[in-house]
Amino acid sequence: MNVVTVDTPGGQYPITIAPGRLDSLAAAIPADATRVALVTNPTIDAIYGDRVRQALAASGKPVFDVMLPDGEQYKTWETLQLIFDAMLRQKCDRRAVIVALGGGVTGDIAGFAAASYMRGIRFVQVPTTLLAQVDSSVGGKTGINHPLGKNMIGAFYQPVAVEIDTDVLRSLPAREISAGLAEVVKYGLILDREFFDWCEQNAQALRALEPQAMGYAIRRSCELKAWVVSQDERESGLRAILNLGHTFGHAIEAGLGYGKWLHGEAVGCGLVQAAELSAEVEGLPRADVERVRQVVAALGCPVQAPDLGEQRWFDLMKVDKKAAAGEIRFVLTPEIGRAVTRTAPDDAVRAVLSRTVA
Ligand code: NAD
Ligand code: ZN
DSSP states (O other), X not given: OEEEEEEETTEEEEEEEETTGGGGGGGGSOTTOOOEEEEEOHHHIIIIIHHHHHHHHTTTSOEEEEEOOOSGGXXXXXXXXXXXXXXXXXXXXXXXXXXXXXXXXXXXXXXXXXXXXXXXXXXXXXXXXXXXXXIITSSOEEEEXXXXXXXXXXXXXXXXXXXXXXXXXXXXXXXXXXXXXXXXXXXXXXXXXXXXXXXXXXXXXXXXXXXXXXXXXXXXXXXXXXXXXXXXXXXXXXXXXGGTTHHHHHHHHHHHOTTSSOHHHHHHHHHXXXXXXXXXXXXXXXXXXXXXXXXXXXXXXXXXXXXXXXXHHHHHHHHSTTOBTXXXXXXXXXXXXXXXXXXXXXXXXXXXXXXXXX
16 A cells, blocks of 8 residues: 655645555545435446445445446536535535545536535545546646636645555556556656656556556646646646646647547647757757657657647647737756746747657
């Protein structure tokens, strides 16, 4: 069992990482909790619902379900309202606790519900996708989409605990694993050269969900993200480096239409493009660009970007929220293990597109 402590102005809490952790969830329920709202979706409920309900029953608290429709398209105000409806009907007071069992969509909505129900109640994250385990469940960003923009309505709100069961990854499709691994190797690229080397050496073990390798990858990712978030909870500076690969990646997602590529697949490809741009403007050695390309491919993500048309690439990257006053701000890596944020000349970006677009 591994425990990583997250320490932010918004709260201190443990991330516990262990196979079979689902069966010990009662330990994460605060002693003074009055009720437990288990927020999940039918896909996850069908596989893990009974086990989780049984584990939570051991807390001795009344547990009720809030079933949300499955999918990013339901990360909406209406879905959020389903949680409030159920909690009010169950007469939940301020000492009720929300348990978010699911991927990033479930965690983001349930976290925002916890941030706003009666001005804030406690919640426990039980992330079940690799992306949620290494990224979205750590750091306290919660929220929903608006028809005019993704993640536009939300709050910074930290959980009281994050409970990671590494066994649940076995029921995830291989594409979801690869997508999560792109975010894992991203942490090595921005902060930890040795971890990047380790990801290169263990790419196959990770894709095969080898327990020891996966446990370490999740722990190290959580440690690195927790460190960044502890320095900059509200993304006023340092936290921006977590967006390495995301300016290109978001353009791919939006350009192809959301859902065509998984977010992490687009980020994987974006990491290669950011490495190419880092070679252009920050002197990252070409050999290191090739290492990035190879590790992203080895983890099962695409390394060739789709042909969106040059102008459209630029337009899409300028809408990305990191574009300040028309200039595109990129996260770049002058060397593996270190990140900076910079604007880059359009010519350099064109050169990258010519080398990375299929
Ligand atoms: P997701 O929550 O939609 O899950 C992907 C699919 O896998 C869903 O159909 C889900 O029901 C299913 N699933 C989940 N766990 C499973 C399991 N163990 N076995 C089988 N199926 C399972 O997607 P995601 O990739 O986890 O999260 C994406 C969301 O996370 C986006 O909305 C994004 O904005 C958000 N996000 C938030 C942050 C943050 O800091 N809060 C960071 C990154 C991403
Ligand atoms: Zn991401």
